[in-house]
Amino acid sequence: MSAFLALVKRDLALALRIGGGASFALVFFLMIVTLTPFAIGPDLNLLARIAPAILWIGAVLATLIGLDRLFQADAEDGTLDLIKASALPLEAVVLAKCLAHWLTTGLPLALAAPLFGLLLAMEPAGMAAASASLLVGTPALTFIGAVGAALTAGIRRGGVLIAIMALPLMIPVLIFGVAACNAAVGGTIAFATPFAILCALTLIFAVVGVIGAAAGLRQSD
Numbered sequence: 393m394s395a396f397l398a399l400v401k402r403d404l405a406l407a408l409r410i411g412g413g414a415s416f417a418l419v420f421f422l423m424i425v426t427l428t429p430f431a432i433g434p435d436l437n438l439l440a441r442i443a444p445a446i447l448w449i450g451a452v453l454a455t456l457i458g459l460d461r462l463f464q465a466d467a468e469d470g471t472l473d474l475i476k477a478s479a480l481p482l483e484a485v486v487l488a489k490c491l492a493h494w495l496t497t498g499l500p501l502a503l504a505a506p507l508f509g510l511l512l513a514m515e516p517a518g519m520a521a522a523s524a525s526l527l528v529g530t531p532a533l534t535f536i537g538a539v540g541a542a543l544t545a546g547i548r549r550g551g552v553l554i555a556i557m558a559l560p561l562m563i564p565v566l567i568f569g570v571a572a573c574n575a576a577v578g579g580t581i582a583f584a585t586p587f588a589i590l591c592a593l594t595l596i597f598a599v600v601g602v603i604g605a606a607a608g609l610r611q612s613d
Contacts, residue, residue, distance in 0.1 A: 395480045396488050403492030406465075407458070417454040417497045418504060424450035425508045436513040443512035444573030447522050448529075448566050450508075451501050452559070455533040458497065459554050462489055462541040463609065472545070472609070482606040486542070490534050490601070498530030521576030521583060525590060529569045532594040535601025536561045542608030565593055 428446050432439050466472035475485055505526050509519035540554035547553065571579070571586035 395478065396484050399475075399480070399485065399488040400492050400495075403489055404495060407492065407496040416457050418500055420457060421450045421454045421501055421504065422508065424453065425511050429511070440513040440515065440518070443509060443514045444518065444522055444570045446512060447505055447508065447526070447573075448569045451498075451526055451530060451569075452533060452562050452566055454501060455497055455530060455537060456555055456558070458493065459534075459537040459541045459558075460544065462493060462538060463545040463605075464541070464547075467545045476609070482609055483602050486538060486602050486605040486609070490531075490538050490605075493538075494531050494534045498526070498534055502526035502530060515577050518573055518577045521573045525569045525572040525587060528587070528594055529565050529590050532565045532590075532597040532601075533562055535594075535597040535605075536565075538601050539604040539608060542605035543611075545609065561597075565590065565597075568593065 425446060429439055432442070463472060466475065476482060502523055505523040506519040509522055514522070537554060537558045540557040543557070544553050568586045568590045571581075572583060572590055575581050575583040575586055
């Protein structure tokens with residue numbers, strides 16, 4: 393456990409030192425939210441109706457930022473080889489790195505969702521639902537992206553390949569995340585139904601993503 397926590401703290405410190413974690417993701421998220429009203433026009437009803445989709449699409453794209461460096465930086469300087477030789481299981485290494493990535497990317501997006509929802513004329517119930525759905529859904533995006541990051545760890549500029557591999561698998565998370573937000577503001581189904589499915593997807597991808605990413609790192613040897 394001490395080695396696991398040390399790895400999480402190390403990745404958090406590196407992300408904050410480089411400045412490519414929460415800051416880049418939040419700026420990219422803000423750019424999407426602020427540019428969309430200019431394209432849609434002054435129709436506030438239309439903007440509020442599509443606001444959950446805008447927030448979730450922004451979260452999906454912002455999560456991809458930094459995924460190419462999730463394992464690549466350690467593979468380039470030899471740190472990944474030392475980590476593999478340690479007593480810490482490779483699955484625990486992947487989990488620690490995913491946790492650090494989510495803390496610097498997904499968590500800030502979820503916390504900032506109500507503020508950005510104001511820019512999209514969302515109702516208070518919709519903003520709360522967006523924040524809750526992003527809080528439980530963004531970890532799934534990180535775990536999905538970790539598999540692509542592991543498979544491209546030895547490839548320079550593998551960000552495009554990660555997006556090609558990860559985006560199709562992120563679609564179910566996107567669908568149920570938007571559905572949960574729409575259900576909270578008067579949809580035809582209860583909020584708990586898509587929210588529970590979103591939680592289940594996160595748990596499934598947590599297992600599949602960690603095991604898949606660890607297998608990808610072993611395959612790269």
